[in-house]
Amino acid sequence: MALSTARKLQVLSPVPADIDIANSVEPFPISVIASEIGLDPAHYELYGKAKAKVLLSAYDKLKASPNGFYVVVGGITPTPLGEGKSTTTVGLCQALGAHLGKKVVTCVRQPSQGPTFGIKGGAAGGGYSQVIPMDEFNLHMTGDIHAITAANNLLAAAIDARIFHESTQSDRALFNRLCPADKEGKRVFAPIMLKRLKKLGIEKTDPGELTPAEVKRFARLDIDPAQITWKRVMDVNDRFLRKITVGQGPEEKGMVRETGFDISVASEIMAVLALTTSLADMRDRLGRMVVGTSRGGDPVTADDLGLGGALTVLMKDAINPTLMQTLEGTPVLVHAGPFANIAHGNSSVIADQIALKLVGEHGFVVTEAGFGADIGTEKFMNIKCRYSGLTPQCAVIVATVRALKMHGGGPEVVAGKALDHTYKSEQVDLVKAGCSNLARHIQNTKSYGVNVVVAINAFATDTEAEFSVIKEAAIVAGAFDAIVCTHHARGGAGAVDLGVAVQRACEQHRTALNFLYPLDLSIKGKIEMIAKSYGADGVEYSAEAELQIETYTRQGFSGLPICMAKTQYSFSHSASLKGAPSGFTIPIKEVRASIGAGFIYPLIGTMSTMPGLPTRPCFYDIDLDLETGRVLGLS
Amino acid sequence: MALSTARKLQVLSPVPADIDIANSVEPFPISVIASEIGLDPAHYELYGKAKAKVLLSAYDKLKASPNGFYVVVGGITPTPLGEGKSTTTVGLCQALGAHLGKKVVTCVRQPSQGPTFGIKGGAAGGGYSQVIPMDEFNLHMTGDIHAITAANNLLAAAIDARIFHESTQSDRALFNRLCPADKEGKRVFAPIMLKRLKKLGIEKTDPGELTPAEVKRFARLDIDPAQITWKRVMDVNDRFLRKITVGQGPEEKGMVRETGFDISVASEIMAVLALTTSLADMRDRLGRMVVGTSRGGDPVTADDLGLGGALTVLMKDAINPTLMQTLEGTPVLVHAGPFANIAHGNSSVIADQIALKLVGEHGFVVTEAGFGADIGTEKFMNIKCRYSGLTPQCAVIVATVRALKMHGGGPEVVAGKALDHTYKSEQVDLVKAGCSNLARHIQNTKSYGVNVVVAINAFATDTEAEFSVIKEAAIVAGAFDAIVCTHHARGGAGAVDLGVAVQRACEQHRTALNFLYPLDLSIKGKIEMIAKSYGADGVEYSAEAELQIETYTRQGFSGLPICMAKTQYSFSHSASLKGAPSGFTIPIKEVRASIGAGFIYPLIGTMSTMPGLPTRPCFYDIDLDLETGRVLGLS
Numbered sequence A, B: 001m002a003l004s005t006a007r008k009l010q011v012l013s014p015v016p017a018d019i020d021i022a023n024s025v026e027p028f029p030i031s032v033i034a035s036e037i038g039l040d041p042a043h044y045e046l047y048g049k050a051k052a053k054v055l056l057s058a059y060d061k062l063k064a065s066p067n068g069f070y071v072v073v074g075g076i077t078p079t080p081l082g083e084g085k086s087t088t089t090v091g092l093c094q095a096l097g098a099h100l101g102k103k104v105v106t107c108v109r110q111p112s113q114g115p116t117f118g119i120k121g122g123a124a125g126g127g128y129s130q131v132i133p134m135d136e137f138n139l140h141m142t143g144d145i146h147a148i149t150a151a152n153n154l155l156a157a158a159i160d161a162r163i164f165h166e167s168t169q170s171d172r173a174l175f176n177r178l179c180p181a182d183k184e185g186k187r188v189f190a191p192i193m194l195k196r197l198k199k200l201g202i203e204k205t206d207p208g209e210l211t212p213a214e215v216k217r218f219a220r221l222d223i224d225p226a227q228i229t230w231k232r233v234m235d236v237n238d239r240f241l242r243k244i245t246v247g248q249g250p251e252e253k254g255m256v257r258e259t260g261f262d263i264s265v266a267s268e269i270m271a272v273l274a275l276t277t278s279l280a281d282m283r284d285r286l287g288r289m290v291v292g293t294s295r296g297g298d299p300v301t302a303d304d305l306g307l308g309g310a311l312t313v314l315m316k317d318a319i320n321p322t323l324m325q326t327l328e329g330t331p332v333l334v335h336a337g338p339f340a341n342i343a344h345g346n347s348s349v350i351a352d353q354i355a356l357k358l359v360g361e362h363g364f365v366v367t368e369a370g371f372g373a374d375i376g377t378e379k380f381m382n383i384k385c386r387y388s389g390l391t392p393q394c395a396v397i398v399a400t401v402r403a404l405k406m407h408g409g410g411p412e413v414v415a416g417k418a419l420d421h422t423y424k425s426e427q428v429d430l431v432k433a434g435c436s437n438l439a440r441h442i443q444n445t446k447s448y449g450v451n452v453v454v455a456i457n458a459f460a461t462d463t464e465a466e467f468s469v470i471k472e473a474a475i476v477a478g479a480f481d482a483i484v485c486t487h488h489a490r491g492g493a494g495a496v497d498l499g500v501a502v503q504r505a506c507e508q509h510r511t512a513l514n515f516l517y518p519l520d521l522s523i524k525g526k527i528e529m530i531a532k533s534y535g536a537d538g539v540e541y542s543a544e545a546e547l548q549i550e551t552y553t554r555q556g557f558s559g560l561p562i563c564m565a566k567t568q569y570s571f572s573h574s575a576s577l578k579g580a581p582s583g584f585t586i587p588i589k590e591v592r593a594s595i596g597a598g599f600i601y602p603l604i605g606t607m608s609t610m611p612g613l614p615t616r617p618c619f620y621d622i623d624l625d626l627e628t629g630r631v632l633g634l635s
Helices: A018-024 A030-036 A057-062 A085-099 A134-138 A144-167 A171-178 A191-199 A212-219 A268-275 A279-288 A308-314 A349-359 A376-388 A401-407 A428-446 A464-476 A487-507 A523-534 A543-554 B018-024 B030-036 B057-062 B085-099 B134-138 B144-167 B171-178 B191-199 B212-219 B268-275 B279-288 B308-314 B349-359 B376-388 B401-407 B428-446 B464-477 B487-507 B523-534 B543-554
Strands: A044-046 A052-054 A069-075 A104-108 A129-132 A223-228 A232-234 A244-246 A257-259 A261-263 A290-294 A299-301 A322-326 A331-334 A364-368 A394-399 A451-457 A481-485 A536-541 A584-588 A590-594 A599-603 B044-046 B052-054 B069-075 B104-108 B129-132 B223-228 B232-234 B244-246 B257-259 B261-263 B290-294 B299-301 B322-326 B331-334 B364-368 B394-399 B451-457 B481-485 B538-541 B585-588 B590-594 B599-603
Touching: A018 A129, A018 A134, A030 A044, A030 A052, A030 A322, A030 A331, A044 B044, A057 A349, A069 A085, A069 A376, A069 A428, A069 A487, A085 A104, A085 A129, A085 A322, A085 A331, A085 A364, A085 A394, A085 A451, A085 A481, A085 A487, A104 A349, A129 A134, A129 A322, A129 A487, A144 A171, A144 A223, A144 A232, A144 A268, A144 A290, A144 A308, A144 B144, A171 A212, A191 A212, A191 A308, A223 A257, A232 B232, A268 A279, A268 A376, A268 A590, A279 A308, A331 A349, A349 A364, A349 A376, A364 A487, A376 A428, A376 A523, A394 A428, A394 A487, A401 A428, A401 A464, A428 A451, A428 A464, A451 A464, A451 A487, A464 A481, A481 A487, A523 A536, A523 A543, A523 A584, A536 A543, A543 A590, B018 B129, B018 B134, B030 B044, B030 B052, B030 B322, B030 B331, B057 B349, B069 B085, B069 B349, B069 B376, B069 B428, B069 B487, B085 B104, B085 B129, B085 B322, B085 B331, B085 B364, B085 B394, B085 B451, B085 B481, B085 B487, B104 B349, B129 B134, B129 B322, B129 B487, B144 B171, B144 B223, B144 B232, B144 B268, B144 B290, B144 B308, B171 B212, B191 B212, B191 B308, B223 B257, B268 B279, B268 B376, B268 B590, B279 B308, B331 B349, B349 B364, B349 B376, B364 B487, B376 B428, B376 B523, B394 B428, B394 B487, B401 B428, B401 B464, B428 B451, B428 B464, B451 B464, B451 B487, B464 B481, B481 B487, B523 B538, B523 B543, B523 B585, B538 B543, B543 B590
Parallel strands: A069 A364, A069 A394, A104 A331, A104 A364, A232 A261, A394 A451, A451 A481, A536 A584, B069 B364, B069 B394, B104 B331, B104 B364, B232 B261, B394 B451, B451 B481, B538 B585
Antiparallel strands: A044 A052, A052 A322, A223 A290, A244 A257, A244 B244, A290 A299, A322 A331, A590 A599, B044 B052, B052 B322, B223 B290, B244 B257, B290 B299, B322 B331, B590 B599
16 A cells, blocks of 8 residues: 655754755656556646646546545644644655555645745745755745736736726726727627626626716726725735835826735735635636725725736636645645735645545545644634535644743743753643643634644653643543654654544544534624634724724625634734633724635734845855756755 | 648638637647657656746757757837737748748747736737747746746845845944854854955955954945835836835835836846856856945945845746747747847847757757847847857848838828728838838848848738839848748748748858947947947937946946847837938937846936736736636737
8 A cells, every 4th residue: 555656764863954855855756646646647737847737627537536534734822933833744644645555645835935035944844744846845836926926916007007097087988998999890898897787787788878877887996095905915025015105107197105015925816726616716706806995985896907807817827736745755735825814824725625536535635724723723614614615534733842831931932042941951840831722722623523633743852751741631621632743853754653643533533514603693793703712701893993894794795704813822812922811802903804715804913914034034045056956055 | 851740720811819820729749849859858847738948958968069040030110010020930930840841949038928918918929820829928938037026026125125234233233143153153154145255355254254344344235225226026017116115114114215116027137037048157147236336336236135046046947948839830949038128139048059959950040039120130149149159140120011111101100090091002102212221121130241031021901012112122232032921821831932031041141240349349339339320420428328337337347238228119219210210319318237137228218117007908808718728818
């Protein structure tokens, strides 16, 4: 049953730098990986030697066959250093595929390119549990984020251009330009215009038949510049674009406007890509994205601007997930990477759908949910699984001794600063106290009806006594099992026990998926259900938030799921409240919506959607070996 | 000798829409095209079914073998409708490859994606002479322009971030952050920092040994915000980004600055890609790109900012040309697409180099030079061939009856407006008068030492009498031959005579390549030589231009070739001066430089580097057929 592509790792100690490990392994030709997982060459397209785009026809062909087991990896509330969720996701799959002879696909997010050159470095896992080639994973990949940037910004350009052209033309001139006469002198509506007419309740298909009032309603979107919510994006950490003024050129006739850029992965189009289930569904979602509000108070969509089709064309290849491989030769699908606060932070529905068919009955799909489980797993269940209709059997929660010490009262952990001694010595009591955090994540996650396996991501300085405390607390809180793992240092071999536990958890799963809230609850009702799961006593709304909730409800969007934009560093809204806090009130400052993606997102605090570059960015170390063509210095 | 991939076209009359013709043909798998041209699978990477990236190793392998014939396609001074240069380039190759049994590669530019959604539509040729798949050619292709956008904007972000960090830190703090202590407490310079030290004349490699004055010089780039020349780019027609103010967020502490976006193909990185000859050369060029000037008057480069290596990494796949095919199955290399005014408007040196080896002795490489021959062919010779060391044997000049009528005094031709009757009826005298324009292009082009073949791109309304006049005038002006072509309506079959003439012109070529000016002439001297070739009496410099010429000369850049940024609608600076004007003075408003790409570019008039969207952009018609996955409405 073992994979013929399973690769025996030569493990070194101490563990070398990630890029050195990644570069030490020659990837299998991706066609070999594809064939191993049963993909017919008709259902994928090569992108270089180590990447392929899996076509949607792969799913269509297998539609009737059974799904494999569906495992989601979340984490406890992390330190700013991260607790190894991606690494555990990859390590678990290497164990299942290369050591336990299972069919397995890892589904992960495509990382944003911006931070790769800033502070953070890449996001392909770490140590001996990585996706390779690491440079291709982190840079460009197969162009999906570039496609999102292009589509997002075409829509942004269309908004300002439309306002400009509307401001300088009469209703009739505008209408005549929108519906120009063809060679026979006859005006026709483009098919996309019929959508707008229908929305306006105008049941005519001949432009000549519109009354002047209808001409005005059709041709004039009358977007209120102060109520444009659509921003431009760039996949670069460019802090000086956070807030800008556009339109200062003389040809733009003084139509200046304040706006800003987000990083590309914060685009709603990324969330659409992550949540869509088919080409037709993506066309619909892209078309109904709301970019702003008219002066009359109506939401203006991409289709109103005539752009839903063009955006779909720009995204037609991005909808196909990218096949890559782990260090041990197991298959990986990389697809979508929405923000985990203002969006839902999970990789794509489509990749999971395809993967579940590819692995088939008794196989495993392991997918990661961004941020701590309070956010990532919650959104996985209530947003992603709601749209996909898929049911997970098992949820892994990644915990570290380090983070639990912090939750138990250990000193603050700050990225870039040396770790306090506490974190390098045995501190059983701190760990024990910190397990309150783990326990609440277990209880919350279990309530969805999945079996919860705790993966203790072991560090060299951790002790057996500390592990025992965690295992005991996990079982008491209702975990199916709790396993110490060493996949960072040892690859899949270090996660074999975890793999066995996950297999048992899946096989013994019997419960239906329970959502945390029904969709037909009011927006506030849903927000309050989620806040309760954080341990909050209640929710407080700003006047602005109240107004926005009212508006979205009036516009008919109250039936959407909720995507909380909250810090991942606490169950609460306050990053300094560690452990399992209670008795706090969640303050909702603002409520926004991604109508095309399909969720309402309340903002709890200020979310940064455009990172910056430090004084010495990572890029100083990055270069190309001109002899070998290898990328140097990527971390 | 005929290509096994040669495809017999089923030609319809009247000629259907470009996208319908393109969609009516199933492309050969690109591996078939690759094998036909003798490319070993080790030397290319597939990007989907119909595109492949040709690796530089393909050239390395064939380095010692002889080049084929090298043909450049230019045009007379065009009308705003374009005279079919791309179409003729493709048609000629279809004739040579699919009808005359020659080995041939077409080298063309990758079009900007922005205009595809604006007014212009695609750029893959037209009628029965096109590059396919047309949608993949026009949209994303293999991501090269996206890579340029990413690299350009990372550099832009780094400039503002650096100014910001320098403004808030002491010399020592800045230095310590740039050279942080490693685990052993030792500070080290990153390799790229050694380049800057060397440039500064500091011969030390241990950070600890720098004097406080050296620390300051090294760590403080001291970029003058008012003298930043590097702009951000986007491959979207977004007129509201032409002039913007950045840095208005509260975290940027009031460091606002006016700047703007260009369209991505206007980036200097695009010009670098087009002119580079190898990976090492690209690394050098990217590193020495000048982004602005320090307060002390020194040019600041990408390498000074620590970015030359990272930019090379972002561009490492873009350096490989993309293999595609024509409608008749002949191979095409698509690579780079620099602006034809502020840059040199030619496809890449690397694609031509590889193609010349692939076709080998007696084979043909046909490459297009953007704009009229006064600009495109001039830059092809004096910039592109100077850097590549390649020698063309034949230059094709594309002429139309329509454009010659305009030059002879016909009414103005305006895009989007109906053509005057003059252009649809026989007007021998107008054509004859207009041939002065053709004659000057022939004489100028011939002076480089190539044989000139005139391709008369025939329209249905043209007459034999008109053709005769053109042929005669061409021969009188020194053309090797002049041929009427119907490749738009008939594909390669319509350009067989042209193919035969081009073959003869190449085989009978005996002259060395004569550049218009030597590089060691002063900047002004070179500008004046080019102006003379336009028919100008002299050149007039603004005070600003004088100062800039002085600065570039002082900085040691006066040995670079000149890239005139001039309208293509007249030999002169004034678009309304048709025919072969003389007695005018060329006004140089401003002089800029692309130091990494390797040219100085004087601006004659205002060049728009960011197009806008019209009231009804093309995107209204673009959609995806959700059943077939085909792109609809692309023009």
